[in-house]
Amino acid sequence: MQIQSNNKNSNGKGQTAIELAVFGAVLVFIIGAIVQQSMTANHFQDQQLKVLRMAMLESHMFSEGLKGTGRVVKCGGNLNLSSAEEEGDGTRSRNTASVMLIEDRLSVGSAKYAEINRSPYVAQANATHSRNIYLPLDPGECHNLPIFDMYINGIHFPFLLSDFARHTVAPDPNDGQYYVYAKIPNHASFSAEWDTSDESFDLDRDGDADVPPARRGLLIGGIPTNGNYFSWQWHKVRVGTESFEEIAAYDVDGDLKEETILDVAQGSLGAPVITVVDSQEGDVDFTSTDYDALMGQPEQGVQRENMEMYTRVKRGDGGAEGTYLLIEEGKLFALDDAGGQEVRSVRRKDQIDVISRAIRLSRNTGRFCSLDYRVRQPTVDGGPNPVEVCVPQASLCYETANIDKTCMAPDPGGLNEVTGDPRTVDLRKYPLIYVRSRIEDRRGRKWLLKVDRDPTVGFLN
Secondary structure (H helix, E strand, C coil): CCCCCCHHHHHHHHHHHHHHHHHHHHHHHHHHHHHHHHHHHHHHHHHHHHHHHHHHHHHHHHHCCCCCCCCEEECCCCCCCEEECCCCCCCCCCCEEEEEEEEEEECCCCCECECCCEEEEEEEEEEECHHHCCCCCCCCCHHHCCEEEEEECCEEEEEECCEEEEEECCECCCCCCEEEEEEEECCHHHCCCCCCCCHHHCCCCCCCCCCCHHHECCCCCCCCCCCCECCEEEEEEECCCHHHHCCCEEECCCCCCCEEEEEEEECCCCCEEEEEEECCCCCCCCCCCHHHHHCCCCCCEECCCCCEEEEEECCCCCCCCCCCEEEEEEECCECCCCCCEEEEEEEEECEEEEEEEEEECCECCCCCECCCCCCECCEECCEECCCCEECCCHHHHHCCCCCCCCEEECCCCCECCCCCCECCCCCCECCEEEEEEEEEECCEEEEEEECCCCCCCCCCC
């Protein structure tokens, strides 16, 4: 017996099936990519709106005295001061609230046991409430010093941006007088103070002028096109003179950055003692420049190269150690005596993600840990201390007892990032906080299909 087939018709059906399979898979992939990108953009937009609301709320609550009332706030370790806000007065600590929000959210995708990868979402916002915008800052008012709020996976880090400091001015070796320096811009309104001497244009004050004489002219009128006018110079002022009172910010400590002067007193030996607010004495220094990096100052803030993620799968339902990444498929069961039979597919997990990232501070102010890194402070800025462990060596943060805890330690040293030379280790300078975020993940998915009335499926009792 000879069997004949219509090859033409069979080939057409096969080609159609192949085309549907290929283009169907491509279409599903495109739809999945669109959904993934839309969800990612939605998460990022949600993060931005959330951090803006947080900044506005922080500025309003602290300015109006609705938050932080009665809290005892410690300054940095320079003068060992602390103070408390009086009832209902409000503070200037968040006049311009700056909030950074870092969250490690699950990525949008489809994995075997539901999505396990995480993506960091970072957003920052500033907001100003004007109630205390002109409130003056007096010496010793720690609760009025500016604060930068950082939230990492729900943990709050209130970083101090400046601190009180007291400096005794040394006499000038040439005439024995006491001088401080101010930066003045190249503008016609400063024509009386503008000086074209080498000392005024010795920008790093090492004894050698850094600006050639041809570029030291005073700018009068419009903007020059030949570029022969330098934008600023150092103005040397003797302490206690009338011209000294006219400027509020001077470089008092010789770090080439200006401090705000609060009080001038006479020392025991006749030298002036100046109390200042110094933006370089807080937890974080936002005034660092390329010159600071050249002098060996490492990059501060969240470190890009120190991020790690550890995952631990918890014990299962039976209580035994082991994996808890579970798949149950094709189970049949009766809901009651009437019997509703179903097919289900369950994918679930129970795990903990420990995400570690490092934050480098400008100095140890003693607010999170003691100056020798051996004692943990119970509170910071009137709230709980986010640092869980203080250790005198950075390697101790990676021991078994501390690997999952937020840990603060001194700078382990290293190389100057610009010159490559060894960096001098100072216990108070550039400490590291290893932030360990512990995130529990019990997410999963379940697919359920009722089949007791499906005529194409027959079950045997």
